[in-house]
Amino acid sequence: MKNFYILLFAFLGYTIAAEAQVIAYHENFNNTITGVSGNFTQTTAAAYSDTLYTAGSNMQANATASELVIANYISTYNLRDITITWKDYRTQYWRRTNGKGEISETGGNNHTKIDNTNPVSLEYSLNGAPYVHVGEYTQSAAFFSWGVVNKGVAIKLPAALENQPNVRFRWKISVNSANTDFYAIDDVMIKGTPVLGTSTFGWSGRPLNEDPFTVSATPANPYQVDGVALTWQRAAIGTGVTVQTAAVATDFQKKKTLTLIQTGASANTGTELSLQLSQSVSGLTFSLLDVDRTGGQYKDKLEIIGFNGTQRVPVTKNNILPRISNEYNSGLVLAKADGVDARVTSSKGDVTISFVGDVNKVVIRYYNDDAAKGRQGIAIADLFWGMYDAPIGTLPVELAAFKGYSQNGNAKLVWTTASETDNDKFVVERSLDGRKFDQVGEVKGKGTSSIANSYSFTDTDPAAGTNYYRLRQVDFDGTADFSHIVALEFAQQAGLSPAALATVYPTAATSEVTIKLYSKASAGIVVVDATGRTVAQFANVAGGELVVPVQNLNKGMYFVTVTDGQQRETQRFMKR
DSSP: OOSOOBOOSOOTTOOOSBOOOEEEEEEOOOSOOOSEEESOEEEOOGGGOOOSSOOSOEEEEOSSSEEEEEEEEEOOTTEEEEEEEEEEEEOEEEEETTSSOEEESOOOTTEEEEEOOOOEEEEEEETTOOOEEEEEEOOOSOTTSEEETGGGOOEEOOGGGTTOSOEEEEEEEOOSOTTTOOEEEEEEEEEEEEBTBEEEEOGGGSOTTOOHHHHTTOTTSOEEETTEEEEEEEEEESSSOEEEEEEEEOOSTTSOEEEEEEESOOSSOEEEEEEEEEEEEESOEEEEEOOOEETTTEEEEEEEEEEETTEEEEOOGGGEEOOTTEEEETTEEEEOTTOOOOOTTOSTTOEEEEOSSEEEEEEEEEEEOSSSOOOEEEEEEEEEEEOOSOOOOOOSSSEEEEEEEEETTEEEEEEEESOEEEEEEEEEEEESSSSSOEEEEEEEEEEEESSOEEEEEEESOOOSEEEEEEEEEEETTSOEEEOOOEEEEESSOOSOOTTOOEEEEOSEESSEEEEEEOOSSOEEEEEEETTSOEEEEEEEEOSEEEEEEOTTSOSEEEEEEEEOSSOEEEEEEEEO
């Protein structure tokens, strides 16, 4: 396979490993909150309302030592490059030097200004293990103002948080006076990038006024992106509803979207839209535009449900991002009762939804929660999802992409070819200085192929520090070429060691998995799915092997956590 080189541009509209992020978790502290503890106080004080995303409640710390814990089994399944942001609010006071009386925001004789600038500390925990310090963060906005922490730059979290079933976070801060000072947090947002980048379906490439419910169902020419076919369907819910528009249009925000405009809907009648994907994908993300209300006309009410086969994957409060005109409440996305009618050019009515786990179908039911049955409309913007070992379209190059990332202490390398000629194999080479390379693995090539092919290799024993990887592509005649170099950083040597607790095999199972224990002490074992739900649990397991039947589990990724009282270790397997 000659001319072994890297693709630097997209061709014919295909997207290669885009770096779009999906929502792993979002909490705006409105309505009912779960999994949150500590001595921060939920408040709806109007003076502190935040309109950057979602006005309403926030969490406030007004003790000399305060702690906020989010322990909601946050899943980073199939995600890397995890980031976190939140918005905060700080106070500032002038105090009399004799300690008698205080004046807010103004000074005077015998007063000293006290700035509430103590740093807030962020920590994380995996599976309930001891918390690990991430960093200290100081003031991000003027006093008595909301601002995004870290001067608006998302905080990159350690690689240990990637692809984990149960991540928890803790904030700690002290204030100067429990009576007047406080620190407030709102809109905690955790995002990640799908491990191989993203596939994107965009409406901009579709003709104006096209009917997706007819066109995408055409067997000879369905909507298709990176080997995934998308089929849209529409059905009436009840009677008396008239659909005026169900097509690609520019009614909202002056861009092409799938637009639905209806009249005659009620709280129980409306329109159902469904998207069927030809295979399960992770991190499916999209935005609904203009979810708002107009009194005496409509109050948008939506139910969004995902499915992975027959398994229901509901939308929860923590995997959507509402805006100021709407909210999540009791399983529904609703226009706020006291909200505003967002302009069609505004993003104030948008709602972004991400499914962290796998889905192959999404159902959207659209109702009107107003007593009147006036004209109402929403739009569905572009969709993207994790490109997970999916082939890409044919490209006029040979090596289309080569990248790597750390995953549970291992080095995961992935690459894609667009075409191959006489390709015998790929030799994976590693270097510790970027100059001298040694072979660490080998992957068989496809010979001669005119279609895209995806490959991967996992180095289970990277060295501490920086590891440099490259591919040596070898033809049948022995001719070789090299790829560019990928550098990965590891804090400590990975792989099994005498201190390892267990091995889980096979990593791709259909009927059973075996958990081989190395610890001499008895161990506790918990098996959870990608959403953090416990599917099996065993206590006081002695050394040896434990065989766990999995034939009745749904297809997808599962995580096995082993604890012996001294150590905690998490491994994973795929149920096929």
